Amino acid sequence: MTQHRVLQGRILTESGWMDGELKLAADGRIESIDARLASGRAVERYLLPGFIDLHVHGGGGVDIMEGGRAAERVARLHARFGTTSLLATTMTAPPIDIEQVLRALGSSCRERQPGGARILGVHLEGPYINPGKLGAQPDDACRAVMEQVDWYRSLAPVSLITLAPEIAGHMDIIRQLAEQGVKVQLGHTLGSYEDGVQALEQGASGFTHLFNAMSGLHHREPGMVGAALAHAEYAELIPDLLHVHPGAIRAALRSIPRLYCVTDSTAAAGMPDGEYKLGSHSVTKCMGGVRLADGTLAGSTLTMDQALRNLVSIGLPLADASHRLSLYPADYLGLADRGRLAAGAWADIVAMDADLNLQQVYVEGEQIGLVDA
Incomplete structure (x- = not known):
């Protein structure tokens, strides 16, 4: 598994939306979420749990x-x-x-x-x-x-x-x-x-x-x-x-x-x-x-x-x-480390375009192949 992969987009965090980047750790969890995108930059995708x-x-x-x-x-x-x-x-x-x-x-x-x-x-x-x-x-x-x-x-x-x-x-x-x-x-x-x-x-x-x-x-x-x-x-x-x-x-x-x-x-x-x-x-x-x-x-x-x-x-x-x-x-189910995008949570992530079509899926940090269009 590649270490420190980074995803960018409009991220749904526990405190609301953030335009920034999400860093995946080598152990399949989320390492960090940061507001790194320049203000006003067009957001091309959503990152959701x-x-x-x-x-x-x-x-x-x-x-x-x-x-x-x-x-x-x-x-x-x-x-x-x-x-x-x-x-x-x-x-x-x-x-x-x-x-x-x-x-x-x-x-x-x-x-x-x-x-x-x-x-x-x-x-x-x-x-x-x-x-x-x-x-x-x-x-x-x-x-x-x-x-x-x-x-x-x-x-x-x-x-x-x-x-x-x-x-x-x-x-x-x-x-x-x-x-x-x-x-x-x-x-x-x-x-x-x-x-x-x-x-x-x-x-x-x-x-x-x-x-x-x-x-x-x-x-x-x-x-x-x-x-x-x-x-x-x-x-x-x-x-x-x-x-x-x-x-x-x-x-x-x-x-x-x-x-x-x-x-x-x-x-x-x-x-x-x-x-x-x-x-x-x-x-x-x-x-x-x-x-x-x-x-x-x-x-x-x-x-x-x-x-x-x-x-x-x-x-x-x-x-x-x-x-x-x-x-x-x-x-x-009482799962504090799933269902949310936060540092330390499992890197279970869906990336979607503006029309809410799937672009990427990650399960515990593993990228999953999508259904052919």
């Missing part, structure tokens, strides 16, 4: 549930679109299948492979969900018991678990997981507003793909969406502009201080239209989306660079959009 995606099922034709080296292939695909770290996300499945995948992910999480994003850990999305609100999840939902959760956690670093709080025994599971430092999100749920509030009181910390696969907002029955809008500090949302209308995104932005964005991407991300796998399901990519045979949205084809452009297109300032793709997910 690398994107952090906490909900990734696949990409490049590969699904996380395939096991083996699938997660590393997914991490390479998303790195080419600016994602510098991610949570590999599982699907609802029989226990033997989940065990197999988690064993493989345990290996993939230990060491980052060259050319790929850092796999921070696992987002266990199911099987602890409501069978009446599967969305695109396979029909293998079950009630959580702590012995099984502990076994899964022994196989791989499970950072985040999605569950339905209204299922018998789940409030106690939420409390125990929160006490152990595991993030719990509410999702794939038919729970009421009251269920959501109680789950937050027990230690739940967020909501999975807000608005999707959860009881909706009605003025006399606020539902799980109402609990999120009224009480959440954090929630994830898919900004592909298919899963959630821009008006609903704006409502969430006004209500949830640290709303952060995810792709919920599938194997179809970065691939042409056609048939792909999502867990045990077959899904079809067409017209910019991914659907089951009955038309149900089944994850997305979104990449994080497009998520940034989408947020800006509906009126978010660039710095705010960047925070929702980098800073807030990092803070949610």
Whole structure:
């Protein structure tokens, strides 16, 4: 690795924008950030923190549930679109299948492979969900018991678990997981507003793909969406502009201080239209989306660079959009050295032109090859 490489541009620092230069150290971290550009000089590119995606099922034709080296292939695909770290996300499945995948992910999480994003850990999305609100999840939902959760956690670093709080025994599971430092999100749920509030009181910390696969907002029955809008500090949302209308995104932005964005991407991300796998399901990519045979949205084809452009297109300032793709997910997981450009932080960086097209991506100081134009 070349020592003391320097990047120049308009840098989004922790204290705001700075026209200057960023120096990369030999150990993959940021050595320094300085205001070195002459005043009034035209800035040709933005330097932003690398994107952090906490909900990734696949990409490049590969699904996380395939096991083996699938997660590393997914991490390479998303790195080419600016994602510098991610949570590999599982699907609802029989226990033997989940065990197999988690064993493989345990290996993939230990060491980052060259050319790929850092796999921070696992987002266990199911099987602890409501069978009446599967969305695109396979029909293998079950009630959580702590012995099984502990076994899964022994196989791989499970950072985040999605569950339905209204299922018998789940409030106690939420409390125990929160006490152990595991993030719990509410999702794939038919729970009421009251269920959501109680789950937050027990230690739940967020909501999975807000608005999707959860009881909706009605003025006399606020539902799980109402609990999120009224009480959440954090929630994830898919900004592909298919899963959630821009008006609903704006409502969430006004209500949830640290709303952060995810792709919920599938194997179809970065691939042409056609048939792909999502867990045990077959899904079809067409017209910019991914659907089951009955038309149900089944994850997305979104990449994080497009998520940034989408947020800006509906009126978010660039710095705010960047925070929702980098800073807030990092803070949610308690990662003080990612999601921000600062001396000592990992050199996870995206360089973008004035139209927010990717020019360069660095993961822990390694420059990543981009997708051919």
